[in-house]
Every structure is written in C-alpha cells, then in structure tokens.
Amino acid sequence: MGLMEEVHEALRRGHYSFRTEQAYTGWIERYLRHHRKVAGAWVSPEALGEAGVEAFLTQLAVERKVAASTQNQALNALVFLYEKVLDQKLGAFEAKRAKKPARLPEVLSRGEVAAVLDAVAEAPADPLVTRMHGLMANLLYGAGMRLTEVTRLRVKDVSLERGRVMVRDGKGAKDRAALLPERCIAAMGEQLAWRNRRHEADLKRGGSVGWVPMPYAQVRKTPAASRSLAWQYVFASPRVTPTPVMRLFMDGSAASGGAPLEDPAMMQAALERLGLADSQDVEVRRHLHENTLQKAVAAAVKRAGIDKKASCHTLRHSFATHLLEDGYDIRTVQELLGHKSVKTTMLYLHLTSGGGRGVLGVVSPLDRGAGRRARRERAAQPRSTVR
Template identity: 45%
Template sequence: MSAEPIRIRPGEEGRLIVQIPYSPERVAKIKTVVGRRWHRQEKHWTVPRTDQTIGQVLALFPGEPVEIDLGLRPVKRAHCNRPTGAQVADPSVSENHPLLERVRSAARARHLSRHTEQTCSQWARRFMSFHGWRPVAEMGEPEIGQFLSSLATESHMSASTQNQALNALLFLYHEVLEKRIGLIQGVVRAKRPKRLPVVLTKEEVRRLLVCLSGTPWLMAMFLYGAGLRLMECCRLRVKDLDLSRNQIVVRGGKGDKDRYTPLPTAVKALLIQHLKAVRQQHEEDLRQGLGRVVLPHALERKYPNASREWGWQWVFPASSHYIDRDTGERRRHHLHESVMQKAIKEARLKAGIAKPASCHTLRHSFATHLLEDGYDIRTVQELLGHTDVRTTMIYTHVLNRGGRGVRSPADGLVDGLSPLQL
C-alpha cells in the first residue's frame, strides 16, 4: 500500500474533493459513501459536504495518513440541529476510542458473540462520527432520532438495518453508559418490505453441486443436507459430528441455542476422508508446538489443554494460522465464510442459475424440500432452530404460491387452441 496521504479539500458548492491513492480496496470503500461521484478527467472523487460524510470518509480509512484542508470546517445541515463547532476526530482516534473499548468489553462480559460485539462497536462509531465526535454522554433521544432518520432518508437503508442500529445504540446507552433512553420521537422509519426467500428446485441444487468440488462441495452438502447457517457450518467442531447416528449437534446457534440436525449419509464417506486429512494437519501442528484453537467462554481457563484436543478442532479449518489478540499465540481459525460465499457465486454462474442464490439459499431450499416431501412444519421448525413457528411458516407461502398451489386461468383458456392459433 502506498504511503501517499488521502487528501480532503473543499470542492464546488456543497461538495468535497477526496483524492485517494488508487487501490481496489480503497475504491471499494469510497463507493460505500452515498452521493459520491468519480470525475474521470480530474481523477478524484467528490462527496456531499456534510459532517456525516467527513466523519464517514475518515472512518473508512483508519490508520492511513489523511490531509484535511485547514479551511475545511464541518457544515451544519438544515435538518440536523448539530453544533456548528463540532470537530471531526483524527481517524486513528476513531478505532481506538475509549468508549468503543468499553462497548467491546461490555459485549464480552455478557458473552455476546464476536459478530455482535463488532456490530455494536461499528454503530457506536458511526453514531459518534455522525455528530462530529461530540461526547456521547451529552447526547440523548434527539440525536439518536436524527441519526436513525438519516439512515432511512439519506443512506436508504432497510428497516432491519435501522432496527439493528437502534438496538446497538440502546446497548451503548443502557449497558455501557447506564443512561436510560426514553421515547425517541420524530424518527423516519424505513418501510419493512415483505419478501419471500429465494428457493432452488432440486434440479437446480443438483446443478449447483456439480459445479463445486473439494471442501466447498462438502460444506454445501452440509448447508443443504442439514439446513445449517453458513457460520454454523464454518464453526463445526469434530466433537459435534456423530457418524454412528448420522446426526450433527449445532452448538451455540443463532440465539445461543443448541439443536440436532441430520448428517447427510451421501457425504459420510468423503467426510471421513476429509477428517483424516484434517487430523494429519492437526498432528503436524502439534509437532510444531501449535495446534490450539479458541474455546468458547471460560473453558480455556478451566481446561487449559482442551484447545489442543482432537475433538475441539474445526471440521473446516483455515489453511494458515493467526495471532490471537488476547494470548498472542499462533492458532488456527476455521475457514473464513467468504471462501464459501465466493465458491457458491462462481458455481451459480457456471451452472447458469438465474436466481440470486447464496449460501443461505441452500438452507431455504432444505426447509422447502422437506415440506414438499411431507414432513410436518414442527419438525422443520426444530431442525432449523426457529423459536417461533411463524418464522418457519414463510416456507409454506413458497409452497402454496405459483404453479404448485393455483392453476392459472390461462391454462384452461388455451387448452383447446392449436399451436397455429397460439
């Protein structure tokens, strides 16, 4: 990466000029800013000149050198009652802000998942950046309302994303600052659409699987054959597989719930070969003084040697090691979810499937095909790990619509017509 700084300076009225040294990563980040424009001849980007945009651009490039024009000051927007003297912090401060460390500590103390910890921290950072890095303790319901409204009106985010931001801010105020938040008025709510899940037919699933091989094929069979979520599949440990009973124990699934789900017998032989290769890799790590994996909660303190045991190893381990941020040890993580996501996308395109199928589509297809095969909805609910049966009911809508549940009146109209008349 180049050491050339990112430069931010005033542009035409209401715009900021952002010059970034080229790299695909930086371009992908700047494209997330709403209202950005690329000027081909000048070879720079422009973004709306608002306090939120300045803070967002700075937060996109933490740790990188940034030069801001001395005459540039945060601009007060007409709809946002923000102090004109609010200053934007240096990007290196945003990532290591003391309040963000408190958010992460509070999440860990409550045994929240690493993903939830990161989400709460990210929304807290965006909230502070939106308000020019004012002290959060001095803000309350009006500032939260302004931030949530901007997500719907300016960023055009979905209702679920807006609700996620609200929950993260409530965690920030209630659990970290211990400040109660009352009724938040004047929030522009994003409309929550009703969507049906994307479901593949059995033939489409077969075509997709034909275009996969190796570990991605094995993981795809777990997603479709056992109805696992992507992260549940990535986080499977050897001890969670019961080959004698052909079942999988999903530990700490969504909502921190355990459940049983069937192990597809079609993968059993290849799974045994895969586990042999993984065990050889683990034994080689042990010979090099490695072989540790992270354990949930406080098990590592209770059983210091358990992280080296075969049963706790990942079923789908990563190809390289990482440095644990807490212990400083070299450990092996599970396979990153993006590997499977890319494999499914490439297989979908290769198979010529027009539907926007993803890894989660295989889970949707698992549930739908079970209902098609006559299994009752309570059984499917238990296998999917849904708390409420109404969540599982979405798959009955998929079954009962279209050609399966209703015969089109056009079919009766054309039955007596010849091909020439058609």
C-alpha cells in the same frame, strides 16, 4: 476507561458474539461521528438522548436509504449503548422507519440444487479445497446450516454413528442438533480421517504447532484441549497461520466466534497453564474462510446456468422449503433451522403444525434426490412392470 472501552466490556460481559460486538461498536461510533459532524464539536451521548437517536435513525432511512434490517441493527446498538452502558432509559421517539419489503426468500428447485451441488464438487480448483467445499455445500442444503455454522464446525461435534452434528453457539447463542444426511456420512468420514492425519502431522512438528482458537472457559478447565483433535475445525485451512499467542483464546463461552481475550490477568493465567510465553507466536490451523465458500457457490450457480440471485443462504432456504413440501410440519422445520420464533419459519410456507420432531425421523431433502449420486442410484433401481 473511555466510552468505547466500556461498550466492549459490557458486550463481553453479556457474552455477545464477536460479530455482534463488531456491528454494535461500529454503529455507536458512526452515531457519535454523525452528531459531531452536525454540531461541529463532540457531543456526549447522554446529552443527545432520544432526540439524537431519532435524528440518526431518520437520517439512515431518508438520506442513506438503508434497509429495514440495517436500521433495526443500528437501533439495537443504540439501545444497548444507552441502557446497558450509560444506564439511561430511552423514552418514546418517532424516527422515520425504513420500509421492509414483503419479499419471500429465493429458493432453488430440487433440480437446481442438484446442479449447484454438482458444480461445486467439480470446480476447477485445488482438489483438497474443492472436496471440502463440496461437503460444506451439501451441509448447507442437506442440514440447513448457516454459513458460519458450517465453516466453524469442530471435530467433537460430528457424530457419524447418530447421523447428526451439533451446532454450537448458533444465532442467538443457542445450541441445536442438525441433520448429517446419509449421503454425507462417507464423505464426512473421509474428511475427519484427513483432519486426524493432518493434526497428527502438525503435532509432530513441535510445541508451537497444532493450536486452535479456544474459549477461555474451556482452556481454564482443560488446557490440553487447545491442541486436541476434538476441538480442531473440521474444515481446516490447508495452511497454518502464525498467530501471536495473545490472540489464541476467545473471550466468553462462544466456541465458534468469540472475541479474542484481552484481560491481562486472565490471559496470563491461561498462558501459565499451557506453558507458553506471552511473546511467543504459535501456528494455528484456522477454518476455511467464509468468503471462499461463498465464492465457490456463486461460481457454481453461474456454471450451472441458473439465473437466480442464489447464495450459500439460498441453499438453507431451499432446505426448509423442500422439507415443508415433503410434508414435515412447521415446528419440526423451526427446530432444525434453529429459529427462535416460528413466525420466521412461516416465511417458507404457511402450514398448520403440531409438535416438532427435531432430528428424529427426518429424512434430509439431500437424501431424497438432489445431486448426481442420488440420480444415479435412482436410475439403477429396477423399474416395476406392473401397471
């Protein structure tokens, strides 16, 4: 087994997300290429040790001038290589560190949020996709969800009755409950009804249609779940994608973004349970790609005439800031955002806080007044003449 195969295996054994796997393997490959270029020949990472890591990280900061977060990711990847794959503890080293600027996240005012959400909902594009983008943007702000958490939301994780969604395998492989704003419930109900109709139509087309990428552990327990409505993506693509059945299952337990399963024995067992052949293609309805929503929000910011560097993540920043402005304590906001450390949440506002309340009793800032419908509802309310 080659070194990079060992790295892949160690990452999957540790149930790292697919994105982390891609990032770590990319940095390890760049590290090895860098030292091969410097030495003019292959140099084993064992021989490079702390000095090799220090030289590489210094080169990133001094020559390539990468951001502090980028350099930290490279460091984490190399620590993983040495400690988890090569079983070699790294000693102390003094690499030149990239400076992390003391910047607060960009935040939109409530009026600016309203303008962006309205612009997303009125985009001159395919009506079906525009409708989905409108609801997704409302969840970015109204629930404080991350971009991938919204795009990879599954039907089973939405509760209209309880007014919440479950975020599975969020950042740090954690689950959490997030708000489903009252203003989103009707639109979400319509989206789920559309998703049900589309899935029923897919199933009627035959056994090669209606599949969805699944974690292998779930397939092993309940094979039929691979074609069930519960596991389908809420924000599914209008088009199906022909996919080799070998790419249908995900490694590990990551329901939202795991790596494709590559172990032959495990794959064969999964196929047998589903009655599929390994040479077969199936038609998969994947979720809308993150890039499409990013472009929709960027275009909406421009159409709204907002001169800020705003993105999908800016809506999440605005959610946190507006909750704090509304008087919710920092611990509650931390829980809703899914932050591991309260220090991360403190970037939004430095407040003393008590225990968090989670979803219970929290009114989404979306329900407090961002968006066209909320403005209409406030305008329709009778004004008091009492002074």
